[in-house]
Amino acid sequence: MQFTRFFTQAEVEKIHDASLEILENVGLLVHNEKARAIYAKHGCKVDNGSGLVKIPRNVVEECRKSFAPTxxxxxxxxxxxxxxxxxxxxxxxxxxxxxxxxxxxxxxxxxxxxxxxxxxxxxxxxxxxxxxxxxxxxxxxxxxxxxxxxxxxxxxxxxxxxxxxxxxxxxxxxxxxxxxxxxxxxxxxxxxxxxxxxxxxxxxxxxxxxxxxxxxxxxxxxxxxxxxxxxxxxxxxxxxxxxxxxxxxxxxxxxxxxxxxxxxxxxxxxxxxxxxxxxxxxxxxxxxxxxxxxxxxxxxxxxxxxxxxxxxxxxxxxxxxxxxxxxxxxxxxxxxxxxxxxxxxxxxxxxxxxxxxxxxxxxxxxxxxxxxxxxxxGIEFSEENLCLDLIKQVGPGGSYMELEHTLLNMRSTAVLPKIANREMRSQWEGAGRPDAHARALQEADRILSQENKAKFSPELDAKIREHFPGLVAGDSVWQGIA
Structure with missing residues (x-):
């Protein structure tokens, strides 16, 4: 996938260089004593009186080598x-x-x-x-x-x-x-x-x-x-x-x-x-x-x-x-x-x-x-997804509605929303003209009225509550929206 960009590579490097200049010449106030000690140990300029730490660009660049990509x-x-x-x-x-x-x-x-x-x-x-x-x-x-x-x-x-x-x-x-x-x-x-x-x-x-x-x-x-x-x-x-x-x-x-x-x-x-x-x-x-x-x-x-x-x-x-x-x-x-x-x-x-x-x-x-x-x-390109044989089969004036291909792909090709309204106006009015907020709240009510599949076992919960006396109940208790 190609990403939207604002900057050329040279401009990105200039932003990076400007950031290094800020860290090296302006510095930052570090109120945590342990952090100041860590910076000082690795060659940063630390004023423990004011808390100002200046980080040389070579220190940053060395650390960049160990940045993890995931x-x-x-x-x-x-x-x-x-x-x-x-x-x-x-x-x-x-x-x-x-x-x-x-x-x-x-x-x-x-x-x-x-x-x-x-x-x-x-x-x-x-x-x-x-x-x-x-x-x-x-x-x-x-x-x-x-x-x-x-x-x-x-x-x-x-x-x-x-x-x-x-x-x-x-x-x-x-x-x-x-x-x-x-x-x-x-x-x-x-x-x-x-x-x-x-x-x-x-x-x-x-x-x-x-x-x-x-x-x-x-x-x-x-x-x-x-x-x-x-x-x-x-x-x-x-x-x-x-x-x-x-x-x-x-x-x-x-x-x-x-x-x-x-x-x-x-x-x-x-x-x-x-x-x-x-x-x-x-x-x-x-x-x-x-x-x-x-x-x-x-x-x-x-x-x-x-x-x-x-x-x-x-x-x-x-x-x-x-x-x-x-x-x-x-x-x-x-x-x-x-x-x-x-x-x-x-x-x-x-x-x-x-x-x-x-x-x-x-x-x-x-x-x-x-x-x-x-x-x-996005759109996945493949010979199969071109559907050329299917288009030839249906031909001009045909319909794809009843094809097995449509049934098999309808859920993966399109997002089928539960909240967005796609009904005719008469149907919407007949349902009381609910807006997105009302439909969403009804969906939340439906979900939270069902069985809780995630809760702890009674044994684990008892163990936790024994370890932390006076702990809040922590239970999902849904009273509905009516």
């Missing part, structure tokens, strides 16, 4: 393992929203661990999604179990890869203990680490934090899956220039990638971004804007230059409902990223600039995901 998401069930870039587009839910749109009332409220369990179960059954990045926080989390109250209901109700982050090392160690209990032992978990960790350790512009950086260092040292996302925001934390923001974000990716490779050469990474342009009329955060898609396309070009998988938070929306804005922001940006060659799409289920999860939005995004996967396939 990244694997491991699942509880090996059937759902996916690898970038071979399985692209890999579609992931948006994550960590504090709120949820209540499916019964339609009102926005704080999300709970039960909501996470229901969402996990829904994502497990929607074929367009490949990875469940835990969509919300859990407002009912007991003290000291903030992350457990998210990962436990997620893993208990989803067989696909589960991805999220933790706010501190205490929570990270708890989550890793949970993984070992589910796997049967720490050794078994290390063999198939089905919890996938993600952080934003670089705070634009050019700053590396303490806690997220600590987690990245630890997980990299342990050989466990982890990657970071770079998030410059033009006009606020990066230049009000698409190219300037791309270059700054690229430098930040290289700074993080260099740290990871200095710790463990060959450690898999994803060039993941959420690069945006602020709406300077108000300063509003605008992840749904088309500039997010354009910047993703540019970062994807740079990722191909480095031969690493790419993607990130793309297909988000600023809309607060499943309206036309929601659809065109998600559709335009994901299509742009796909055509540029992005591999990973954090796109599913969130409204209002990542603030609220909506069940109907997730079902609609599943349909968009299936379309993206079909678009990626």
């Amino acid at each position: 990244y694997r998401f491991t699942a509880r069930d090996p059937e759902y393992d996916v690898t970038l870039p071979g399985d692209r587009p890999v579609v992931v839910t948006g994550s960590s929203a504090p709120n949820i749109i209540d499916p019964k009332t339609g009102k926005e409220r704080r999300a709970t661990s039960t909501d996470i369990a229901n969402i996990a179960r829904l994502i497990n059954e929607l074929p367009g999604f490949d990875v469940f990045s835990i969509s919300t926080l859990a407002d009912d989390a007991p003290k000291g179990q903030f992350s457990l109250s998210r990962f436990y209901p997620a893993l208990k109700n989803c067989l696909k890869p589960v991805r999220s982050n933790t706010p501190n090392m205490h929570d990270l160690h708890q989550v890793l203990e949970l993984g070992a209990l589910i796997a049967g032992s720490e050794a078994a978990y290390r063999e198939r680490p089905f919890i996938n960790h993600h952080y934003c350790p670089v705070v634009s512009p050019l700053t590396m934090d303490v806690e997220s950086t600590e987690a990245v260092i630890y997980l990299t040292e342990q050989g466990l899956p982890v990657y970071g996302t770079i998030v410059p925001n033009a006009g606020l934390t990066s230049p009000m220039s698409l190219l300037g923001t791309l270059t700054l974000g690229n430098a930040e990716f290289l700074a993080l990638a260099t740290l990871i490779q200095l710790i463990r050469p060959g450690a898999p990474m994803i060039y993941a971004v959420l690069s945006t342009v602020a709406d300077m009329r108000t300063g509003a955060y605008a992840p749904g804007a088309i500039e997010t898609g354009i910047l993703q396309m540019g970062h994807t070009e740079m990722a191909r230059f480095y031969n690493v998988p790419s993607g990130g938070y793309i297909g988000l929306t600023n809309s607060h409902s499943n309206d036309a804005q929601c659809g065109y922001e998600t559709g335009m940006n994901t299509t742009a990223a796909l055509l540029a060659g992005a591999d990973l799409f954090n796109m599913g289920g969130l409204l209002g600039s990542l603030m609220a999860f909506d069940f109907a939005k997730a079902v609609i995004d599943n349909e968009i995901a299936l379309m993206l996967k079909h678009l990626k396939k």
Whole structure:
């Protein structure tokens, strides 16, 4: 497949060179002491007083030699393992929203661990999604179990890869203990680490934090899956220039990638971004804007230059409902990223600039995901697919409707949507004129009213609950939408 390109090879190399100049001459503030020590050990200029680290270009270029071309998401069930870039587009839910749109009332409220369990179960059954990045926080989390109250209901109700982050090392160690209990032992978990960790350790512009950086260092040292996302925001934390923001974000990716490779050469990474342009009329955060898609396309070009998988938070929306804005922001940006060659799409289920999860939005995004996967396939060329003999057989004025060939190929040739309406207007009106949101919510209700195929065995669940006293129930409890 040929990918959309913005830059010539010489221009890509110039962006790379400019990024190296930033790291070598401007540097970045590194607040984590361990990270500063790692950089210093390998020849970087470190001022421990100010925290400023300057990374010579030769250090970056040496680390580039060990960049890994693939990244694997491991699942509880090996059937759902996916690898970038071979399985692209890999579609992931948006994550960590504090709120949820209540499916019964339609009102926005704080999300709970039960909501996470229901969402996990829904994502497990929607074929367009490949990875469940835990969509919300859990407002009912007991003290000291903030992350457990998210990962436990997620893993208990989803067989696909589960991805999220933790706010501190205490929570990270708890989550890793949970993984070992589910796997049967720490050794078994290390063999198939089905919890996938993600952080934003670089705070634009050019700053590396303490806690997220600590987690990245630890997980990299342990050989466990982890990657970071770079998030410059033009006009606020990066230049009000698409190219300037791309270059700054690229430098930040290289700074993080260099740290990871200095710790463990060959450690898999994803060039993941959420690069945006602020709406300077108000300063509003605008992840749904088309500039997010354009910047993703540019970062994807740079990722191909480095031969690493790419993607990130793309297909988000600023809309607060499943309206036309929601659809065109998600559709335009994901299509742009796909055509540029992005591999990973954090796109599913969130409204209002990542603030609220909506069940109907997730079902609609599943349909968009299936379309993206079909678009990626394109048109397969073969002598058989030319259908020349069939065309001769049917001839002018004939019909293909009743042919066995049509029956055999109807499901593979076309996406057959459940939400998009293709009925005659009279049929639609007779059904009560339901819009996409209503149809999607009914589909979510249908799925969540069926048997839960992913839940833990009673024995495993008892073992986990004994190890973590006071843990949230973690069960999927669906009350329906009526």
